[in-house]
Amino acid sequence: MIKILLLRPPELYGKTSFAQFYTMYECLGIGYLASYLRAHGLSVRILDAHIEALTVEETIEEIFSQDFNLLGVSIGSSLVMSQVSQIIRAVRKRNSTVHITIGGHFPTFCYESLLVKYPEIDTIVRFEGEETMLELVQALEACADLADVRGIVYKAERGLAVTPTRPLVEALDELPFPARDTLPKLLERGGLPLISGSRGCPAHCSFCSVHSFYDTPPGKIWRSRSIDNIIEEIRLLEKNFGCHDLWFVDDNFLGFGAPGRKRARDLFAALDQATLAVNRLDFACRADSLAKDPDLLQLAYAHRRGLVYPGVEAGVQRILDLYQKGTTVVDNKIAVKAIKESHADIKMEFILFNPWITFEEVKETIIFLEEVDVYDPYILTSTLTIIRHTSLADAIQEGRLEVTPPPAHDLEGFDQDSFIPYQITDERVMFLFQLVTDSLPQFEYVLSAVHDLRQQGLKLLQGADEQVAQSFEENCRDLTQLINVTSLDIFKEALGLAENSALQSDHERLYTIQEHLKQKTLQFAKTLRGLIGIAKDEFFGVSG
Numbered sequence: 001m002i003k004i005l006l007l008r009p010p011e012l013y014g015k016t017s018f019a020q021f022y023t024m025y026e027c028l029g030i031g032y033l034a035s036y037l038r039a040h041g042l043s044v045r046i047l048d049a050h051i052e053a054l055t056v057e058e059t060i061e062e063i064f065s066q067d068f069n070l071l072g073v074s075i076g077s078s079l080v081m082s083q084v085s086q087i088i089r090a091v092r093k094r095n096s097t098v099h100i101t102i103g104g105h106f107p108t109f110c111y112e113s114l115l116v117k118y119p120e121i122d123t124i125v126r127f128e129g130e131e132t133m134l135e136l137v138q139a140l141e142a143c144a145d146l147a148d149v150r151g152i153v154y155k156a157e158r159g160l161a162v163t164p165t166r167p168l169v170e171a172l173d174e175l176p177f178p179a180r181d182t183l184p185k186l187l188e189r190g191g192l193p194l195i196s197g198s199r200g201c202p203a204h205c206s207f208c209s210v211h212s213f214y215d216t217p218p219g220k221i222w223r224s225r226s227i228d229n230i231i232e233e234i235r236l237l238e239k240n241f242g243c244h245d246l247w248f249v250d251d252n253f254l255g256f257g258a259p260g261r262k263r264a265r266d267l268f269a270a271l272d273q274a275t276l277a278v279n280r281l282d283f284a285c286r287a288d289s290l291a292k293d294p295d296l297l298q299l300a301y302a303h304r305r306g307l308v309y310p311g312v313e314a315g316v317q318r319i320l321d322l323y324q325k326g327t328t329v330v331d332n333k334i335a336v337k338a339i340k341e342s343h344a345d346i347k348m349e350f351i352l353f354n355p356w357i358t359f360e361e362v363k364e365t366i367i368f369l370e371e372v373d374v375y376d377p378y379i380l381t382s383t384l385t386i387i388r389h390t391s392l393a394d395a396i397q398e399g400r401l402e403v404t405p406p407p408a409h410d411l412e413g414f415d416q417d418s419f420i421p422y423q424i425t426d427e428r429v430m431f432l433f434q435l436v437t438d439s440l441p442q443f444e445y446v447l448s449a450v451h452d453l454r455q456q457g458l459k460l461l462q463g464a465d466e467q468v469a470q471s472f473e474e475n476c477r478d479l480t481q482l483i484n485v486t487s488l489d490i491f492k493e494a495l496g497l498a499e500n501s502a503l504q505s506d507h508e509r510l511y512t513i514q515e516h517l518k519q520k521t522l523q524f525a526k527t528l529r530g531l532i533g534i535a536k537d538e539f540f541g542v543s544g
Ligand code: B12
Pocket: 008, 011, 020, 021, 025, 026, 027, 028, 029, 030, 032, 033, 071, 072, 073, 074, 075, 076, 077, 078, 079, 080, 101, 102, 103, 104, 105, 106, 125, 127, 128, 129, 130, 133, 194, 196, 200, 208, 209, 210, 249, 250, 251, 387
């Protein structure tokens, strides 16, 4: 009998990027696969190395302590491939017969290069995995021909065999709720459970791979679960795990058009009627959906907190059109205003730097950010990644859009199989980009210190005097605001320097300016560290 081990590899973030996700999240892909396979009588174990905070070596050790003959690895993005390659190499070395399969968004598209680069992989499951994985296991158990399993890729005698694409799951309500084996550990570590109320997105944003993921297989591109089915899952999360905070990972929580918004309203109303104690509700949505029904948030956040991720992406219409967002700058402004007027926090999805933005457009973007009054070091350094198999990548490859390739030495270690490399075309924007990406990431550790302080405070101040708790929250908010405002000041200083100089050829001067901004940022970060220590002393009597 096949014994399955499903692995979420350790997820690490690049050294120079901001630690974008302070909060820890579940891996729903694995949860759905596990529950579906178990419902069909199969033996499945889950190892979530990310939630367990395991290193690559510890993950390998843990894998070796398990009894399995099929290893399934979930790959959310190419960022985990270095860890995955070490893990599967070690597994293959120790056991030549174990079947290794991988799935997720990244391998769905980049299967060719992955199977060539990593001979340890036996099969790749493309698109939604539940039914395909079940059939794969059944075929392996019966030693049947893999050619009959729809939705996979494998190495056959005459090269790669790509079987026909499997249609999308038709009725999401019929899927069992995701397995929650890892949830107790996640909650212990302050993580947030995920819930998926719908799958797919009918929009066509040119930089996004979600559309291709759900548009390629036959079936309805956007499918939703019934409100009753969602409420039932939330009820179980509350009853079995005491969860009152949730993140809806739907690509576009407000669905499409008026029916999508009505469905969201119905869900919010049902949450209240079901007397569920959902204290926090996070979701992502398009800005135009919100702009059409800004009052929707009053309903969602009348009695609870939450974080809304609007897909704003740009503050200049030409850039929004280039991204094929199908939204306007006005939509963006209305959406942001609506979130700010509700009780929800905002985390704006934004892509400031791209190969084509002009210096004037950067200035226009800064005016937009100041007007909506949302900016932080992440937004100010956000940069377009051109993922292969998106319509943006296709336009470049087909010559409809041009990018300048970077010099060869900059491409060392760059994953060209997954992304298209580029260089910013406008010289002043390029210079500005160098300045800000060299200085603003210095704020990473203070931002993470404020986050830690807040997490620690929320725990310690549970049940404390409301005024003390409120004043603590305000203190944390002020510290974050100070970082954001200083980031904008530094950005504007860099903007001025880039505008007034023909520096590109004067390397010495460029270095001096870069150093000046970097030191300024570091100095400020140091001062802030002191302020965080004072806040700690004040509230908990401990400094650090
Ligand atoms: C929640 C989420 C996260 C969470 C949790 C990630 C996780 N490991 O689950 C966090 C915040 C940590 C995260 C981080 C990142 N994410 Co993310 N994330 C999502 C999001 C919004 C939802 C994922 C989800 O739960 N879906 C619901 C489940 C049921 O679907 P699923 O995960 O696709 O799983 C199904 C199939 O893919 C398949 N499958 C999945 N795993 C496996 C394993 C096996 C063995 C098999 C057979 C099948 C299989 O079967 C599952 C069931 O049908 C998606 C968007 C999306 N539509 O999926 C982006 C998405 C996956 N993320 C993306 C990116 C880019 C990132 C980051 C790089 C962001 C960043 N800049 O740092 C990081 C990298 C993390 C990493 N692992 O490397 C991109 C990936 C693009 C690509 N083509 O590679 C997506 C598609 C978003 C986008 N708009 O482009 N992410």
